Amino acid sequence: MQVMQAAFDPVYGEAWNHSQTRSMLAMPLTHTIVAEILPRPPEAQPGEPIGFSMSRRIGDEEELLLIAVIPEWRQFGAGSSLLTQVIENAKDAGVGRIFLEMRSNNPASHLYHKFGFTQVGLRKNYYKGADSKLYDALTLALTL
Ligand SMILES: CC(C)(COP(=O)(O)OP(=O)(O)OC[C@H]1O[C@@H](n2cnc3c(N)ncnc32)[C@H](O)[C@@H]1OP(=O)(O)O)[C@@H](O)C(=O)NCCC(=O)NCCS
Known part of the structure; x- marks a missing residue:
C-alpha cells in the first residue's frame, strides 16, 4: 500500500484503497509480484519494496490490473523486470x-x-481526474 500511495498521481485517482486491494488479493487467480531492493548481504535485513504488479488470470487470458514503481526508482528497469516476470x-x-x-x-x-x-x-472520456478533466481509456493487448 505504501508503494501504491507513492506511485500513483492523486490527480487521476488511480490508486486502489486498502479495501479494494484486499478484496482483489483474496480472489483466486490474482497474482502479485513485488520488486524489492535487496540489502548487501541479502540476508542481513528484509528488502525494500519499490514496486509491484497485480494481475488476474481468467481462462487463457490475463488482465494486468496494476503495475507501479515508486518515483525515486523509476527508469532504472524495475517496471520492465516486473512486466517480464508477469509475461513469463x-x-x-x-x-x-x-x-x-x-x-x-x-x-x-x-x-x-x-x-x-x-x-x-x-x-472515450472513461476516466475522470480529481480536476474533473476527462481522459480516454486505451485497451492494450499482447499476444503471447
Ligand atoms: C509505468 C511504471 C511502472 C514504469 O516503471 P519504470 O521502473 O520506470 O519502468 P522502466 O525503468 O523499466 O522503463 C521502461 C521503459 O519505459 C520508458 N519510460 C518509463 N517512464 C517513462 C516516462 N515517464 N517518459 C518516457 N519514457 C518512459 C523507459 O525509458 C524505458 O524504456 P527504455 O528501456 O527504452 O529506456 C512507472 O512509471 C509508474 O509506476 N508509473 C505510475 C503508476 C502507473 O501509472 N502505472 C501504470 C498504470 S497501472
Missing part, C-alpha cells in the same frame, strides 16, 4: 493474451509498447 508467468500458465487498460496520456505507454503491446480498444 503467464506463458508458463498457458495464457494466450494479456490485456490492460490505461489512461490515454499515461507515460506508462512507453513501457507497454516496448514489450509489444498494441492498442485494441478505446473508451
Whole structure:
C-alpha cells in the first residue's frame, strides 16, 4: 500500500484503497509480484519494496490490473523486470493474451509498447481526474 500511495498521481485517482486491494488479493487467480531492493548481504535485513504488479488470470487470458514503481526508482528497469516476470508467468500458465487498460496520456505507454503491446480498444472520456478533466481509456493487448 505504501508503494501504491507513492506511485500513483492523486490527480487521476488511480490508486486502489486498502479495501479494494484486499478484496482483489483474496480472489483466486490474482497474482502479485513485488520488486524489492535487496540489502548487501541479502540476508542481513528484509528488502525494500519499490514496486509491484497485480494481475488476474481468467481462462487463457490475463488482465494486468496494476503495475507501479515508486518515483525515486523509476527508469532504472524495475517496471520492465516486473512486466517480464508477469509475461513469463503467464506463458508458463498457458495464457494466450494479456490485456490492460490505461489512461490515454499515461507515460506508462512507453513501457507497454516496448514489450509489444498494441492498442485494441478505446473508451472515450472513461476516466475522470480529481480536476474533473476527462481522459480516454486505451485497451492494450499482447499476444503471447
Ligand atoms: C509505468 C511504471 C511502472 C514504469 O516503471 P519504470 O521502473 O520506470 O519502468 P522502466 O525503468 O523499466 O522503463 C521502461 C521503459 O519505459 C520508458 N519510460 C518509463 N517512464 C517513462 C516516462 N515517464 N517518459 C518516457 N519514457 C518512459 C523507459 O525509458 C524505458 O524504456 P527504455 O528501456 O527504452 O529506456 C512507472 O512509471 C509508474 O509506476 N508509473 C505510475 C503508476 C502507473 O501509472 N502505472 C501504470 C498504470 S497501472
